[in-house]
Amino acid sequence: MSTIKIATHNGHFHCDEIFACFLLKNLPRYADAEIIRTRDPKVLAECHTVVDVGGVFDAEQRRFDHHQKTFTDTFNSLRPEKPWTIKLSSAGLVYVHYGKEIIQELLKKESLEEHERNHLTEILFDKMYENFVQEIDAIDNGIDIGENIKYKINTNLSARVGFFNPGWNDPNPAEKEETGFKQAMQLIGTEFLDKFHYYIRQWWPARALLEQAIAKRFEIDPSGSILVFDRSFPWREHLFDIETEQKDTLGDTIKYVLYPDLNKTWRIQAVPLNNKSFDNRLSLPKQWQGLRDDELSAKADIPGCVFVHASGFIGGNLTYEGVLTMARRSLEIGNSNKRKIQE
Incomplete structure:
Protein backbone atom coordinates (compact mmCIF):
# COMPACT_ATOMS: atom_id res chain seq x y z
CA MET A 1 0.00 0.00 0.00
CA PRO A 205 -10.51 13.66 38.25
CA ALA A 206 -11.21 16.84 40.24
CA ARG A 207 -14.89 16.55 39.35
CA ALA A 208 -15.26 13.37 41.43
CA LEU A 209 -13.75 15.14 44.46
CA LEU A 210 -16.15 18.05 44.02
CA GLU A 211 -19.14 15.72 43.71
CA GLN A 212 -18.14 14.08 46.99
CA ALA A 213 -17.91 17.47 48.71
CA ILE A 214 -21.31 18.53 47.37
CA ALA A 215 -22.87 15.31 48.64
CA LYS A 216 -21.53 16.05 52.15
CA ARG A 217 -22.30 19.77 52.22
CA PHE A 218 -25.16 19.50 54.76
CA GLU A 219 -22.83 17.68 57.14
CA ILE A 220 -20.65 20.80 57.15
CA ASP A 221 -23.40 23.36 57.69
CA PRO A 222 -27.23 23.15 57.68
CA SER A 223 -27.35 25.83 54.97
CA GLY A 224 -25.61 23.56 52.46
CA SER A 225 -23.72 26.65 51.31
CA ILE A 226 -20.21 25.59 52.40
CA LEU A 227 -18.00 22.97 50.76
CA VAL A 228 -14.89 21.49 52.37
CA PHE A 229 -12.02 19.94 50.39
CA ASP A 230 -9.09 17.99 51.79
CA ARG A 231 -6.77 19.65 49.25
CA SER A 232 -6.78 22.39 46.63
CA PHE A 233 -7.87 21.30 43.15
CA PRO A 234 -9.49 22.88 40.03
CA TRP A 235 -13.17 23.08 41.04
CA ARG A 236 -14.67 26.22 39.52
CA GLU A 237 -15.65 24.99 36.05
CA HIS A 238 -16.92 21.71 37.45
CA LEU A 239 -19.08 23.48 40.02
CA PHE A 240 -20.89 25.54 37.39
CA ASP A 241 -21.34 22.47 35.18
CA ILE A 242 -22.78 20.44 38.07
CA GLU A 243 -25.05 23.30 39.12
CA THR A 244 -26.39 23.48 35.57
CA GLU A 245 -27.00 19.74 35.56
CA GLN A 246 -28.66 19.86 39.01
CA LYS A 247 -30.28 23.29 38.79
CA ASP A 248 -33.56 22.10 40.31
CA THR A 249 -31.93 20.71 43.48
CA LEU A 250 -28.63 22.56 43.75
CA GLY A 251 -29.02 25.90 42.02
CA ASP A 252 -26.48 28.51 43.16
CA THR A 253 -26.70 27.81 46.88
CA ILE A 254 -22.97 27.18 47.39
CA LYS A 255 -21.22 30.35 48.56
CA TYR A 256 -17.83 29.26 49.98
CA VAL A 257 -15.24 26.52 49.59
CA LEU A 258 -12.73 25.69 52.34
CA TYR A 259 -9.43 23.87 51.83
CA PRO A 260 -5.96 23.52 53.43
CA ASP A 261 -3.05 25.32 51.80
CA LEU A 262 0.59 24.25 51.47
CA ASN A 263 1.40 25.83 54.85
CA LYS A 264 -1.21 23.58 56.49
CA THR A 265 -3.35 26.59 57.35
CA TRP A 266 -6.84 26.90 55.89
CA ARG A 267 -8.32 29.03 53.12
CA ILE A 268 -11.86 30.24 52.49
CA GLN A 269 -12.73 31.21 48.93
CA ALA A 270 -15.94 32.84 47.76
CA VAL A 271 -17.69 31.27 44.78
CA PRO A 272 -17.74 33.70 41.82
CA LEU A 273 -20.88 34.55 39.88
CA ASN A 274 -19.60 32.51 36.93
CA ASN A 275 -16.38 30.92 35.76
CA LYS A 276 -14.97 34.14 34.30
CA SER A 277 -16.31 36.60 36.85
CA PHE A 278 -14.36 38.59 39.43
CA ASP A 279 -17.58 39.27 41.34
CA ASN A 280 -18.73 36.81 43.99
CA ARG A 281 -22.02 35.36 45.06
CA LEU A 282 -21.21 36.47 48.59
CA SER A 283 -17.87 38.14 49.26
CA LEU A 284 -16.33 37.95 52.70
CA PRO A 285 -17.67 40.83 54.85
CA LYS A 286 -16.62 44.33 53.85
CA GLN A 287 -15.51 45.12 57.40
CA TRP A 288 -12.95 42.29 57.20
CA GLN A 289 -11.53 43.13 53.79
CA GLY A 290 -7.86 44.14 53.70
CA LEU A 291 -7.23 43.22 57.35
CA ARG A 292 -4.66 40.72 58.67
CA ASP A 293 -3.72 38.67 61.73
CA ASP A 294 -4.62 40.12 65.15
CA GLU A 295 -6.48 43.11 63.74
CA LEU A 296 -8.65 40.82 61.62
CA SER A 297 -9.19 38.33 64.47
CA ALA A 298 -10.34 41.16 66.74
CA LYS A 299 -12.63 42.68 64.13
CA ALA A 300 -14.21 39.34 63.23
CA ASP A 301 -14.12 38.04 66.81
CA ILE A 302 -12.66 34.79 65.46
CA PRO A 303 -9.29 33.45 66.73
CA GLY A 304 -6.50 32.58 64.29
CA CYS A 305 -7.47 34.76 61.34
CA VAL A 306 -4.60 35.27 58.89
CA PHE A 307 -5.99 37.60 56.20
CA VAL A 308 -8.93 38.61 54.05
CA HIS A 309 -8.14 39.95 50.59
CA ALA A 310 -9.10 43.55 49.90
CA SER A 311 -11.69 42.39 47.35
CA GLY A 312 -13.20 39.84 49.74
CA PHE A 313 -12.80 36.85 47.45
CA ILE A 314 -10.43 34.85 49.67
CA GLY A 315 -9.22 34.68 53.26
CA GLY A 316 -7.33 32.44 55.65
CA ASN A 317 -7.26 31.06 59.16
CA LEU A 318 -4.77 28.96 61.10
CA THR A 319 -7.28 26.16 61.75
CA TYR A 320 -10.19 24.37 60.14
CA GLU A 321 -12.45 25.36 63.02
CA GLY A 322 -11.46 28.98 62.54
CA VAL A 323 -12.03 29.04 58.78
CA LEU A 324 -15.39 27.27 59.17
CA THR A 325 -16.42 29.91 61.69
CA MET A 326 -15.39 32.59 59.19
CA ALA A 327 -17.63 30.98 56.56
CA ARG A 328 -20.60 30.66 58.90
CA ARG A 329 -20.19 34.22 60.21
CA SER A 330 -19.93 35.50 56.64
CA LEU A 331 -23.20 33.77 55.78
CA GLU A 332 -24.88 35.33 58.82
CA ILE A 333 -23.65 38.82 57.94
CA GLY A 334 -24.59 38.37 54.30
CA ASN A 335 -28.10 37.19 55.13
CA SER A 336 -28.51 40.05 57.62
CA ASN A 337 -27.47 42.62 55.03
CA LYS A 338 -29.84 41.06 52.50
CA ARG A 339 -32.77 41.33 54.93
CA LYS A 340 -31.95 45.00 55.61
CA ILE A 341 -31.98 45.73 51.88
CA GLN A 342 -35.32 43.95 51.45
CA GLU A 343 -36.84 45.89 54.35
Whole structure:
Protein backbone atom coordinates (compact mmCIF):
# COMPACT_ATOMS: atom_id res chain seq x y z
CA MET A 1 0.00 0.00 0.00
CA SER A 2 1.40 3.40 -0.99
CA THR A 3 2.16 5.91 1.73
CA ILE A 4 -0.42 8.64 2.29
CA LYS A 5 0.94 12.07 1.46
CA ILE A 6 -0.03 15.19 3.40
CA ALA A 7 0.80 18.38 1.50
CA THR A 8 1.37 21.85 2.86
CA HIS A 9 3.20 24.87 1.47
CA ASN A 10 6.94 25.32 1.48
CA GLY A 11 8.71 28.53 2.46
CA HIS A 12 8.05 30.38 5.73
CA PHE A 13 5.96 28.11 7.93
CA HIS A 14 3.33 28.96 10.55
CA CYS A 15 1.77 27.35 13.57
CA ASP A 16 -1.50 26.42 11.87
CA GLU A 17 -0.25 24.15 9.09
CA ILE A 18 2.30 22.48 11.36
CA PHE A 19 -0.39 21.81 13.95
CA ALA A 20 -2.76 20.55 11.24
CA CYS A 21 -0.11 18.04 10.17
CA PHE A 22 0.49 16.98 13.77
CA LEU A 23 -3.23 16.42 14.33
CA LEU A 24 -3.59 14.27 11.24
CA LYS A 25 -0.61 12.11 12.17
CA ASN A 26 -2.36 11.18 15.42
CA LEU A 27 -4.87 9.19 13.40
CA PRO A 28 -3.81 5.59 12.61
CA ARG A 29 -4.37 5.98 8.87
CA TYR A 30 -2.05 9.00 8.80
CA ALA A 31 0.55 7.74 11.29
CA ASP A 32 3.07 6.88 8.56
CA ALA A 33 2.05 9.69 6.23
CA GLU A 34 4.73 11.60 4.37
CA ILE A 35 4.58 15.39 4.61
CA ILE A 36 5.26 17.12 1.30
CA ARG A 37 6.02 20.85 1.39
CA THR A 38 5.28 22.47 -1.98
CA ARG A 39 3.14 25.01 -3.82
CA ASP A 40 3.24 23.13 -7.13
CA PRO A 41 -0.40 22.51 -8.17
CA LYS A 42 0.51 19.27 -9.94
CA VAL A 43 2.16 17.85 -6.84
CA LEU A 44 -0.70 19.05 -4.61
CA ALA A 45 -3.21 17.31 -6.88
CA GLU A 46 -1.42 14.00 -6.35
CA CYS A 47 -1.49 14.24 -2.54
CA HIS A 48 -4.11 12.54 -0.41
CA THR A 49 -4.66 15.51 1.95
CA VAL A 50 -3.73 19.18 1.54
CA VAL A 51 -3.60 21.75 4.35
CA ASP A 52 -3.05 25.53 4.24
CA VAL A 53 -2.33 25.70 0.52
CA GLY A 54 -4.15 25.19 -2.76
CA GLY A 55 -6.97 27.71 -2.37
CA VAL A 56 -9.65 25.08 -1.71
CA PHE A 57 -11.72 24.03 1.27
CA ASP A 58 -13.52 20.78 0.56
CA ALA A 59 -13.65 18.37 3.47
CA GLU A 60 -14.85 15.45 1.33
CA GLN A 61 -11.82 15.89 -0.92
CA ARG A 62 -9.57 16.47 2.14
CA ARG A 63 -8.60 19.98 1.05
CA PHE A 64 -8.20 22.35 4.00
CA ASP A 65 -7.07 25.81 2.90
CA HIS A 66 -8.48 29.05 4.32
CA HIS A 67 -6.66 31.74 2.33
CA GLN A 68 -9.17 32.10 -0.52
CA LYS A 69 -11.29 35.29 -0.45
CA THR A 70 -14.50 33.27 -0.37
CA PHE A 71 -13.56 31.50 2.86
CA THR A 72 -15.44 32.73 5.94
CA ASP A 73 -16.04 29.55 7.93
CA THR A 74 -15.93 29.36 11.72
CA PHE A 75 -16.46 26.51 14.15
CA ASN A 76 -20.01 27.80 14.60
CA SER A 77 -20.77 27.94 10.87
CA LEU A 78 -19.65 24.33 10.41
CA ARG A 79 -21.07 23.10 13.72
CA PRO A 80 -24.00 25.42 14.57
CA GLU A 81 -24.38 23.91 18.05
CA LYS A 82 -20.94 25.29 18.99
CA PRO A 83 -20.45 28.94 20.05
CA TRP A 84 -17.04 29.88 18.60
CA THR A 85 -17.06 32.46 15.81
CA ILE A 86 -13.33 33.02 15.17
CA LYS A 87 -12.45 32.47 11.51
CA LEU A 88 -10.77 29.09 11.14
CA SER A 89 -7.22 28.45 10.01
CA SER A 90 -6.08 25.16 8.50
CA ALA A 91 -5.54 23.90 12.08
CA GLY A 92 -9.12 24.71 13.04
CA LEU A 93 -10.47 23.14 9.86
CA VAL A 94 -8.67 19.87 10.51
CA TYR A 95 -9.71 19.97 14.18
CA VAL A 96 -13.39 20.56 13.41
CA HIS A 97 -13.47 17.59 11.06
CA TYR A 98 -11.13 15.16 12.82
CA GLY A 99 -10.83 16.44 16.39
CA LYS A 100 -13.27 14.02 17.99
CA GLU A 101 -11.64 11.06 16.28
CA ILE A 102 -8.18 12.26 17.36
CA ILE A 103 -9.31 12.66 20.97
CA GLN A 104 -10.86 9.18 20.90
CA GLU A 105 -7.52 7.77 19.75
CA LEU A 106 -5.66 9.61 22.54
CA LEU A 107 -8.19 8.45 25.14
CA LYS A 108 -7.61 4.82 24.15
CA LYS A 109 -4.19 5.17 25.78
CA GLU A 110 -5.78 6.10 29.12
CA SER A 111 -7.18 3.69 31.72
CA LEU A 112 -10.84 4.50 31.16
CA GLU A 113 -14.04 2.57 30.62
CA GLU A 114 -15.61 2.88 27.17
CA HIS A 115 -18.60 4.88 28.40
CA GLU A 116 -16.28 7.37 30.13
CA ARG A 117 -14.14 7.70 27.00
CA ASN A 118 -17.25 8.49 24.98
CA HIS A 119 -18.39 11.07 27.52
CA LEU A 120 -14.96 12.69 27.73
CA THR A 121 -14.60 12.84 23.95
CA GLU A 122 -17.44 15.34 23.77
CA ILE A 123 -16.12 17.39 26.70
CA LEU A 124 -12.49 17.47 25.56
CA PHE A 125 -13.41 18.21 21.95
CA ASP A 126 -14.81 21.52 23.19
CA LYS A 127 -12.17 22.20 25.86
CA MET A 128 -9.20 21.68 23.56
CA TYR A 129 -10.66 23.91 20.89
CA GLU A 130 -11.61 26.73 23.26
CA ASN A 131 -8.36 26.67 25.23
CA PHE A 132 -5.78 25.63 22.63
CA VAL A 133 -6.82 25.53 18.97
CA GLN A 134 -8.87 28.74 18.92
CA GLU A 135 -5.82 30.85 19.79
CA ILE A 136 -3.95 29.43 16.79
CA ASP A 137 -6.91 30.20 14.49
CA ALA A 138 -7.16 33.76 15.78
CA ILE A 139 -3.45 34.60 15.51
CA ASP A 140 -3.10 33.08 12.06
CA ASN A 141 -6.04 35.17 10.84
CA GLY A 142 -4.71 38.36 12.45
CA ILE A 143 -7.51 38.69 15.01
CA ASP A 144 -6.56 40.73 18.08
CA ILE A 145 -7.46 39.63 21.61
CA GLY A 146 -9.47 42.81 22.13
CA GLU A 147 -9.62 46.56 21.78
CA ASN A 148 -7.29 49.09 23.37
CA ILE A 149 -4.44 46.61 23.71
CA LYS A 150 -1.67 48.02 25.92
CA TYR A 151 1.00 45.48 25.04
CA LYS A 152 1.66 42.58 22.68
CA ILE A 153 2.24 38.99 23.78
CA ASN A 154 5.35 37.71 22.00
CA THR A 155 5.71 34.32 23.67
CA ASN A 156 2.54 32.56 22.51
CA LEU A 157 2.81 29.23 20.72
CA SER A 158 2.47 30.77 17.26
CA ALA A 159 5.30 33.20 17.96
CA ARG A 160 7.58 30.47 19.27
CA VAL A 161 6.91 28.37 16.19
CA GLY A 162 7.97 31.33 14.07
CA PHE A 163 11.40 31.33 15.68
CA PHE A 164 12.14 27.96 14.06
CA ASN A 165 12.10 29.54 10.59
CA PRO A 166 15.51 30.39 9.09
CA GLY A 167 16.74 33.93 9.60
CA TRP A 168 17.03 36.32 6.69
CA ASN A 169 20.80 35.90 6.77
CA ASP A 170 20.92 32.14 7.39
CA PRO A 171 23.59 30.59 5.11
CA ASN A 172 21.58 27.38 4.65
CA PRO A 173 17.90 28.47 4.66
CA ALA A 174 16.51 25.41 2.87
CA GLU A 175 18.16 23.01 5.32
CA LYS A 176 17.13 25.13 8.31
CA GLU A 177 13.54 25.27 7.01
CA GLU A 178 13.17 21.50 6.90
CA THR A 179 14.79 21.01 10.29
CA GLY A 180 12.82 23.86 11.81
CA PHE A 181 9.51 22.49 10.52
CA LYS A 182 10.13 19.19 12.30
CA GLN A 183 11.27 20.91 15.49
CA ALA A 184 8.21 23.13 15.47
CA MET A 185 5.91 20.13 15.00
CA GLN A 186 7.53 18.48 18.02
CA LEU A 187 7.02 21.65 20.07
CA ILE A 188 3.35 21.97 19.12
CA GLY A 189 2.74 18.28 19.69
CA THR A 190 4.28 18.38 23.14
CA GLU A 191 2.20 21.38 24.20
CA PHE A 192 -1.03 19.96 22.78
CA LEU A 193 -0.51 16.65 24.56
CA ASP A 194 0.49 18.44 27.79
CA LYS A 195 -2.82 20.32 27.68
CA PHE A 196 -4.74 17.17 26.85
CA HIS A 197 -3.11 15.23 29.69
CA TYR A 198 -3.81 18.06 32.12
CA TYR A 199 -7.49 17.83 31.34
CA ILE A 200 -7.69 14.06 31.48
CA ARG A 201 -5.36 13.42 34.43
CA GLN A 202 -5.86 16.51 36.62
CA TRP A 203 -8.91 18.54 35.61
CA TRP A 204 -11.34 15.66 35.07
CA PRO A 205 -10.51 13.66 38.25
CA ALA A 206 -11.21 16.84 40.24
CA ARG A 207 -14.89 16.55 39.35
CA ALA A 208 -15.26 13.37 41.43
CA LEU A 209 -13.75 15.14 44.46
CA LEU A 210 -16.15 18.05 44.02
CA GLU A 211 -19.14 15.72 43.71
CA GLN A 212 -18.14 14.08 46.99
CA ALA A 213 -17.91 17.47 48.71
CA ILE A 214 -21.31 18.53 47.37
CA ALA A 215 -22.87 15.31 48.64
CA LYS A 216 -21.53 16.05 52.15
CA ARG A 217 -22.30 19.77 52.22
CA PHE A 218 -25.16 19.50 54.76
CA GLU A 219 -22.83 17.68 57.14
CA ILE A 220 -20.65 20.80 57.15
CA ASP A 221 -23.40 23.36 57.69
CA PRO A 222 -27.23 23.15 57.68
CA SER A 223 -27.35 25.83 54.97
CA GLY A 224 -25.61 23.56 52.46
CA SER A 225 -23.72 26.65 51.31
CA ILE A 226 -20.21 25.59 52.40
CA LEU A 227 -18.00 22.97 50.76
CA VAL A 228 -14.89 21.49 52.37
CA PHE A 229 -12.02 19.94 50.39
CA ASP A 230 -9.09 17.99 51.79
CA ARG A 231 -6.77 19.65 49.25
CA SER A 232 -6.78 22.39 46.63
CA PHE A 233 -7.87 21.30 43.15
CA PRO A 234 -9.49 22.88 40.03
CA TRP A 235 -13.17 23.08 41.04
CA ARG A 236 -14.67 26.22 39.52
CA GLU A 237 -15.65 24.99 36.05
CA HIS A 238 -16.92 21.71 37.45
CA LEU A 239 -19.08 23.48 40.02
CA PHE A 240 -20.89 25.54 37.39
CA ASP A 241 -21.34 22.47 35.18
CA ILE A 242 -22.78 20.44 38.07
CA GLU A 243 -25.05 23.30 39.12
CA THR A 244 -26.39 23.48 35.57
CA GLU A 245 -27.00 19.74 35.56
CA GLN A 246 -28.66 19.86 39.01
CA LYS A 247 -30.28 23.29 38.79
CA ASP A 248 -33.56 22.10 40.31
CA THR A 249 -31.93 20.71 43.48
CA LEU A 250 -28.63 22.56 43.75
CA GLY A 251 -29.02 25.90 42.02
CA ASP A 252 -26.48 28.51 43.16
CA THR A 253 -26.70 27.81 46.88
CA ILE A 254 -22.97 27.18 47.39
CA LYS A 255 -21.22 30.35 48.56
CA TYR A 256 -17.83 29.26 49.98
CA VAL A 257 -15.24 26.52 49.59
CA LEU A 258 -12.73 25.69 52.34
CA TYR A 259 -9.43 23.87 51.83
CA PRO A 260 -5.96 23.52 53.43
CA ASP A 261 -3.05 25.32 51.80
CA LEU A 262 0.59 24.25 51.47
CA ASN A 263 1.40 25.83 54.85
CA LYS A 264 -1.21 23.58 56.49
CA THR A 265 -3.35 26.59 57.35
CA TRP A 266 -6.84 26.90 55.89
CA ARG A 267 -8.32 29.03 53.12
CA ILE A 268 -11.86 30.24 52.49
CA GLN A 269 -12.73 31.21 48.93
CA ALA A 270 -15.94 32.84 47.76
CA VAL A 271 -17.69 31.27 44.78
CA PRO A 272 -17.74 33.70 41.82
CA LEU A 273 -20.88 34.55 39.88
CA ASN A 274 -19.60 32.51 36.93
CA ASN A 275 -16.38 30.92 35.76
CA LYS A 276 -14.97 34.14 34.30
CA SER A 277 -16.31 36.60 36.85
CA PHE A 278 -14.36 38.59 39.43
CA ASP A 279 -17.58 39.27 41.34
CA ASN A 280 -18.73 36.81 43.99
CA ARG A 281 -22.02 35.36 45.06
CA LEU A 282 -21.21 36.47 48.59
CA SER A 283 -17.87 38.14 49.26
CA LEU A 284 -16.33 37.95 52.70
CA PRO A 285 -17.67 40.83 54.85
CA LYS A 286 -16.62 44.33 53.85
CA GLN A 287 -15.51 45.12 57.40
CA TRP A 288 -12.95 42.29 57.20
CA GLN A 289 -11.53 43.13 53.79
CA GLY A 290 -7.86 44.14 53.70
CA LEU A 291 -7.23 43.22 57.35
CA ARG A 292 -4.66 40.72 58.67
CA ASP A 293 -3.72 38.67 61.73
CA ASP A 294 -4.62 40.12 65.15
CA GLU A 295 -6.48 43.11 63.74
CA LEU A 296 -8.65 40.82 61.62
CA SER A 297 -9.19 38.33 64.47
CA ALA A 298 -10.34 41.16 66.74
CA LYS A 299 -12.63 42.68 64.13
CA ALA A 300 -14.21 39.34 63.23
CA ASP A 301 -14.12 38.04 66.81
CA ILE A 302 -12.66 34.79 65.46
CA PRO A 303 -9.29 33.45 66.73
CA GLY A 304 -6.50 32.58 64.29
CA CYS A 305 -7.47 34.76 61.34
CA VAL A 306 -4.60 35.27 58.89
CA PHE A 307 -5.99 37.60 56.20
CA VAL A 308 -8.93 38.61 54.05
CA HIS A 309 -8.14 39.95 50.59
CA ALA A 310 -9.10 43.55 49.90
CA SER A 311 -11.69 42.39 47.35
CA GLY A 312 -13.20 39.84 49.74
CA PHE A 313 -12.80 36.85 47.45
CA ILE A 314 -10.43 34.85 49.67
CA GLY A 315 -9.22 34.68 53.26
CA GLY A 316 -7.33 32.44 55.65
CA ASN A 317 -7.26 31.06 59.16
CA LEU A 318 -4.77 28.96 61.10
CA THR A 319 -7.28 26.16 61.75
CA TYR A 320 -10.19 24.37 60.14
CA GLU A 321 -12.45 25.36 63.02
CA GLY A 322 -11.46 28.98 62.54
CA VAL A 323 -12.03 29.04 58.78
CA LEU A 324 -15.39 27.27 59.17
CA THR A 325 -16.42 29.91 61.69
CA MET A 326 -15.39 32.59 59.19
CA ALA A 327 -17.63 30.98 56.56
CA ARG A 328 -20.60 30.66 58.90
CA ARG A 329 -20.19 34.22 60.21
CA SER A 330 -19.93 35.50 56.64
CA LEU A 331 -23.20 33.77 55.78
CA GLU A 332 -24.88 35.33 58.82
CA ILE A 333 -23.65 38.82 57.94
CA GLY A 334 -24.59 38.37 54.30
CA ASN A 335 -28.10 37.19 55.13
CA SER A 336 -28.51 40.05 57.62
CA ASN A 337 -27.47 42.62 55.03
CA LYS A 338 -29.84 41.06 52.50
CA ARG A 339 -32.77 41.33 54.93
CA LYS A 340 -31.95 45.00 55.61
CA ILE A 341 -31.98 45.73 51.88
CA GLN A 342 -35.32 43.95 51.45
CA GLU A 343 -36.84 45.89 54.35
